[in-house]
Amino acid sequence: MTGFLLAIEGGDGAGKATTAAEVAAQLNAAGRTATVLSFPRYGATIGGHVLGELLGSRLPHAASPKAAAVLYALDRLESADAIRGAAASHDVVVFDRYIASNMAYQAAQGAADDAADLMRWIAALETEQFALPAPDLSVYLDTPVDVAHGLILRKRKRSYTDEALDAYEADGGLQVRVRANYATMAAGGLLGRWATVPTISGGLLRTPTDIATEIVEMIAA
Ligand SMILES: Nc1ncnc2c1ncn2[C@@H]1O[C@H](COP(=O)(O)OP(=O)(O)OP(=O)(O)O)[C@@H](O)[C@H]1O
């Protein structure tokens, strides 16, 4: 496995899919091969299918944050060949969400005092027990919750729900706790190297091109 593993992270509607696609496009245009893998892989794995049913509220809430974390990790375990294959055949693999999403979201579901332990438990589950590769760089897209909410409403219909907001997106308190967990991970270097990229400048949303250019510059040549 040789490719650089770049994870684009952030709350719901932060602009991750848009940024991941633009980063890959800029890298490809510059002559470096890049591909995007998005998690959850709703249509590709058993874990992804079950997660779509949960987020679409067609199944009851997962029994506990650890139970939900195992499902998200299972989606990646089932994707291990796809991850390794992409890394073997590209210079850069851009993840639209990766292991840190599990840490940020599931640690935001339980008691605040348990968050740090739960984040470490999930990192160990995915990188040690499931032997998934850690990212070389995780980029936290820092988009305020109110801006992100507006961007979610602009999204096209999703494969797993007919609702404008899925179960996690509809929970404003969860989104605030998720932001705090990302800030903790980025400050503490949990899971490896982090960079925080603000998506707002001078009160306005930066263009996807501008955001992606900043990220591409962080990847060593
Ligand atoms: N920098 C930007 N400027 C203008 N529009 C943007 C920008 N980033 C994202 N958008 C738009 O906002 C919407 C949500 O963006 P996107 O799907 O990339 O977010 P996301 O973080 O991947 O969302 P989710 O967490 O729900 O999967 C899309 O309609 C997209 O076109």
Ligand SMILES: Cc1cn([C@H]2C[C@H](O)[C@@H](COP(=O)(O)O)O2)c(=O)[nH]c1=O
């Ligand atoms: C990969 C992953 C995702 N989540 C959460 C974050 C989102 O609210 C939903 C679905 O993601 P999408 O980008 O809106 O499709 O799932 C998580 O808790 N753990 C993960 O590993």
